[in-house]
Amino acid sequence: MNTRDLVLIALFAAIVVVLGLIPPITLGFIPVPITAQSMGVMLAGCIIGAKRGALAFLLFVLLVAIGLPVLSGGRGGLAVLAGPSGGFILGWAVAAYVTGLIAERFIHEGQPESRQFGGFFLASVVGGIVVLYAIGVPWLSAVTGTPLLAAATGSLAFIPGDLLKAAIATLAARAVYAGYPLLPVRA
Amino acid sequence: MLTSLYVEGNSWFHRLPVRAKLIALLLLSLSLFATQSLYLLAPAFLLCGWLYFSLGLTLRQAVARVGFVFFTILVLAAVNLFLLPLPEVAALVLRLMALVFFAAAVTATTTISAFMDEITILLKPLERMGLLNAADVSLALGLVLRFVPDIFARYEAIREAHRARGLPIRPLTIIGPLIILTLKDADTIAAAIDARGFRRQ
Known part of the structure; x- marks a missing residue:
């Protein structure tokens, strides 16, 4: 890993921290306010690729674990990891990795714009939603004793918001790809 | 912060x-x-x-x-x-x-430094296997702490720019510029690190 990749990883982790400081956005048609930080996984995979994206999130989780209040709302510390949603936090790195793999596979230069949008959206949905829930929900079920089926049904309520996040991440990732492409330079 | x-x-x-x-x-x-x-x-x-x-x-x-x-x-x-x-x-x-x-x-x-000392020890076996460099982890951590205030200031500048033009503050129009502006610094920061010989390679 060269120094530039190391710096990109650190800068992206720092961006994710800042996304947690931005006040959550409330949208008229969805009851839960959207925290910009939860788009970080999708953005990391789509913008800096699988390996660097996953490492950025490992670094971010390290920040949480050593007691920095980097999660949105100023939360952090080992208590959050020990709580019911710890699996989602630990799953971020894997989710970013899968997002990045799909984005690297499907996005190429000189494609029509619509293909690129489609690729980023697919990567965000599969990595940032499917993979993340596949780790977070069983974990939550194991830790809290809530039967898996009930936990899975309950998390369906968050899917519309997550799809919206994937759409925003897609547009942002494509904007960054057009302005300053980093995805093709693989670490 | x-x-x-x-x-x-x-x-x-x-x-x-x-x-x-x-x-x-x-x-x-x-x-x-x-x-x-x-x-x-x-x-x-x-x-x-x-x-x-x-x-x-x-x-x-x-x-x-x-x-x-x-x-x-x-x-x-x-x-x-x-x-x-x-x-x-x-x-x-x-x-x-x-x-x-x-x-x-x-x-x-x-304290953070106590945690970092422990993490450096825990990473030693991985370092011996040649998978990573423990010093890189502390360097990356330091970079994050150093750049969060800068990136937040950049976010505020972009938000002010939106206000000045009477544009609504939407996540989409903020995240794109914020990420591009931040990641564009990577080359200069990397050059600065290498110039100081921090990584010795």
């Missing part, structure tokens, strides 16, 4: 080495998940709670730190009440809350 969750203090728990605390946390979670008995879980919960509240945090701080996690635990417990017998739900809640108390106590009594 990023003040650590460490709290100054000189309790016996503060003086305990990090490694002992982390091993205790691991053993506690393993043993709490191994038992279903309320006669073991309730004292564990009280003990961890007492430990956490005796660390010198003000009550409000102490509650604010674990409040959100407790809220999720209670919501899930409310769901569980419909699906599981009451003693089982009580066991689940006590176990999780005890763990969260203990974890929060470890976080509140351990």
Whole structure:
């Protein structure tokens, strides 16, 4: 890993921290306010690729674990990891990795714009939603004793918001790809 | 901007080495998940709670730190009440809350540098296998702490630029420029690091 990749990883982790400081956005048609930080996984995979994206999130989780209040709302510390949603936090790195793999596979230069949008959206949905829930929900079920089926049904309520996040991440990732492409330079 | 969750203090728990605390946390979670008995879980919960509240945090701080996690635990417990017998739900809640108390106590009594020393030791085997460089991890951590205020200032500048033009502040129009502007600095920062010979390669 060269120094530039190391710096990109650190800068992206720092961006994710800042996304947690931005006040959550409330949208008229969805009851839960959207925290910009939860788009970080999708953005990391789509913008800096699988390996660097996953490492950025490992670094971010390290920040949480050593007691920095980097999660949105100023939360952090080992208590959050020990709580019911710890699996989602630990799953971020894997989710970013899968997002990045799909984005690297499907996005190429000189494609029509619509293909690129489609690729980023697919990567965000599969990595940032499917993979993340596949780790977070069983974990939550194991830790809290809530039967898996009930936990899975309950998390369906968050899917519309997550799809919206994937759409925003897609547009942002494509904007960054057009302005300053980093995805093709693989670490 | 990023003040650590460490709290100054000189309790016996503060003086305990990090490694002992982390091993205790691991053993506690393993043993709490191994038992279903309320006669073991309730004292564990009280003990961890007492430990956490005796660390010198003000009550409000102490509650604010674990409040959100407790809220999720209670919501899930409310769901569980419909699906599981009451003693089982009580066991689940006590176990999780005890763990969260203990974890929060470890976080509140351990400085970042103590954690980093321990992490560097834990990474040694990986370093020997040639998978990573422990010094890189501390360097990356330092870079994050160094650049968060800068990136936040950049976010505010972009927000002000939106206001000045009378544009609504949307996540989409902020995130794109914020990421491009930030990542464009990577080359100069990397050059600065290499010029100082921090990584010796």
